[in-house]
Amino acid sequence: MIGNLKMIDLISDFIESYESASNLQGLNVYNPENLQIIKTLICDSPKKINQKIEEAQGVQCFWASSSNEYRQDKLKSWSSLCERHKSDLASLLSLEQGKPLSESLIEIDASIKNIKWAADCLDEEYSYETSSHVDKATNVIKYEPIGIVAAITPWNFPSAMITRKVAPALAAGCVVLAKPAEDTPLSALALLALAREAGIDEGIFDVVLLSREGAGVFSKLCFENPNVRLLSFTGSTAVGKTLITESAQNVTKLSLELGGDAPFIVTERANLDKAIDAAFASKFRNAGQTCICANRIYIHEHVYERFKKGFVRRVAQARIGGAFDNEVEIGPLINEQALNRLRKIEEELKGQSISPIYIDFEQEYPDGSSGYFFKPAIYEVSHKCSLINQEIFGPIAFLCRYSDTDDIAALANDTPYGLAAYIYDQNSGEAKALADQLHFGMVGINEIRIADASIPFGGAKHSGIGREGGQDALKYFMNMKYICHA
Ligand code: ADP
Numbered sequence: 001m002i003g004n005l006k007m008i009d010l011i012s013d014f015i016e017s018y019e020s021a022s023n024l025q026g027l028n029v030y031n032p033e034n035l036q037i038i039k040t041l042i043c044d045s046p047k048k049i050n051q052k053i054e055e056a057q058g059v060q061c062f063w064a065s066s067s068n069e070y071r072q073d074k075l076k077s078w079s080s081l082c083e084r085h086k087s088d089l090a091s092l093l094s095l096e097q098g099k100p101l102s103e104s105l106i107e108i109d110a111s112i113k114n115i116k117w118a119a120d121c122l123d124e125e126y127s128y129e130t131s132s133h134v135d136k137a138t139n140v141i142k143y144e145p146i147g148i149v150a151a152i153t154p155w156n157f158p159s160a161m162i163t164r165k166v167a168p169a170l171a172a173g174c175v176v177l178a179k180p181a182e183d184t185p186l187s188a189l190a191l192l193a194l195a196r197e198a199g200i201d202e203g204i205f206d207v208v209l210l211s212r213e214g215a216g217v218f219s220k221l222c223f224e225n226p227n228v229r230l231l232s233f234t235g236s237t238a239v240g241k242t243l244i245t246e247s248a249q250n251v252t253k254l255s256l257e258l259g260g261d262a263p264f265i266v267t268e269r270a271n272l273d274k275a276i277d278a279a280f281a282s283k284f285r286n287a288g289q290t291c292i293c294a295n296r297i298y299i300h301e302h303v304y305e306r307f308k309k310g311f312v313r314r315v316a317q318a319r320i321g322g323a324f325d326n327e328v329e330i331g332p333l334i335n336e337q338a339l340n341r342l343r344k345i346e347e348e349l350k351g352q353s354i355s356p357i358y359i360d361f362e363q364e365y366p367d368g369s370s371g372y373f374f375k376p377a378i379y380e381v382s383h384k385c386s387l388i389n390q391e392i393f394g395p396i397a398f399l400c401r402y403s404d405t406d407d408i409a410a411l412a413n414d415t416p417y418g419l420a421a422y423i424y425d426q427n428s429g430e431a432k433a434l435a436d437q438l439h440f441g442m443v444g445i446n447e448i449r450i451a452d453a454s455i456p457f458g459g460a461k462h463s464g465i466g467r468e469g470g471q472d473a474l475k476y477f478m479n480m481k482y483i484c485h486a
Contacts, residue, residue, distance in 0.1 A: 027211050029186055032098040032332040033322045033371040041185060044208050049177075049221050055203035056148045056175040057227050063204050064145040064173040068122040071171055075119035077198035078167075082112045082191070089190055093159055094323035096184045098331040098372070099286050101323055110453070111163040111191075114469070117453035118167035121474045137486035143478040145173030146253065147229030150222040154235045155334050156289045158184035162191055164453070164468050165232045165255075166205055172477035174230070179208045179218045181235075183334050219243055226250045230477060233257070234291075237417070237462050255466035255476055257291070257458055259391045260419030263412035264294035265434070267405070267425040268302040274446065275424035276310040279397075282422065282448040284318060284376060287330050288395040289338070291463075292420035292442070292450065296381075296388050298411060301403045308380075308399060312358045315376050315397070321366045330395055333372040342374050342394040348387060354379055357399075389415045409437035418460030422448060441467075 025043040030036065044052070063071070082089060089111075090104035097104070126143040133139075149169040153161040162178055169176045180188035185207070192207045208218050222228040223246045232255040233243055240258040247254050264282060266275045282294040299307045321328035333339050349355075358378040365373045376395040381388055383400055392398070402408055412421055421440040425431040428445075435443040441459035444450045451457055456470030466476055 059203035072119045072122045079115035081194040111159040113453045114163035115167040118171040140483040142481045149174045149176045150231045151178040152233045155181035155183040158187035168473040169477045172474040256464040258464040260291040261295045261415045261417035262420045264297045264422040266299040268300040270424035278448045280314045296398045304401045413439045416462040419463035
């Protein structure tokens, strides 16, 4: 399989330069389906990271003062190259991440849209005048690039997360240093290689490689440097909280997209077929490893049994296996920690005498597989279960029966998180009234496809600070300046 991947060839020269340029620690990139090493990279040393920050500093003025058309051109070339290499980018993503190829293709499409969207945002005006409070003066409001941007991305969307941060930052006139997750650095390197081909030169966008143990070094060095003005992070709430503390040093602006605990509410008026399909897709996409996936499914008691039967049937149809098997819907987990974490959750459920109502014991894993596969499981739990608010991040579904319609918003809101929530209800008025009561950054009514370059993605409470994408995608990477011109 690896030999067939043109993208690996395309970026191999590039990877070589990483290997020879640095001399710190090896970083093995594994295929989670069979634990074969795809590539061994070399991590960046602190000295090398500081050099990259200096290179960014060296070109920041040039990039910030370049015309909107210039940056737009570069971004459009980048997106065209991604489009041209779409299937290779998707294969590389599946290889290092494990998600089915069909999902990777969707992610690459979303990544291309992220870049195009950022380029198109440059058609907007970023400066305007208003009448002044001072006689005969004019008020000018301008948005200016914030400075050097650091980006830290997770492994669950190795391409979409890089592009969702890097493209709008570049469009806004900022230079960017991105640190991909240690499990999935190859997609980031492939995007970087294509960015170089598009004329986005060294310093303007670069990638830093670190192992899990050394991951904290990047943010530490960025926060120490007063020229790094924004750190955009997607990952766990625990790491996000550490970054909030560390960012105090130079009052570095943060954009944080953190954990989720999405309630998926099926009311007695839901179209059950649609709700079942959507709950399955939301829960098991990317083997349940998405921050907006349905973490707890609340079903009204009047439709509970019908939903349960249909949901179990749907999960039973799902094939587990490798990313390149067309029939597979659920791939492996990303790594051993993920596997152990889910096993621990199973043990805890057992300890609370909660047994699964469904586990696919029959289904075999791919032949001779030693990968990080985990069989989908469904549990019935009450809202009182101590695990209900834990972000599962894997193919374990919790079904929870509710009876009092007046209480469902309170149950859904009973979590420190506030990223995404879903409501399945065919009564539009009731659904909207419920959505208004939910303390979440994003609510899908009869819809689970809530992530797109065109929408302001982000959460409330412990799920983060700031938004990515949408009409204001570039403004988060800009400082607002007010000039009183008398
Ligand atoms: P997960 O547990 O899902 O891997 P993390 O929040 O730990 O989520 O990781 C998300 C990203 O944050 C990855 O790129 C990872 O390398 C990075 N990271 C992990 N620990 C730290 C840390 N202490 N400081 C900065 N970045 C970190």
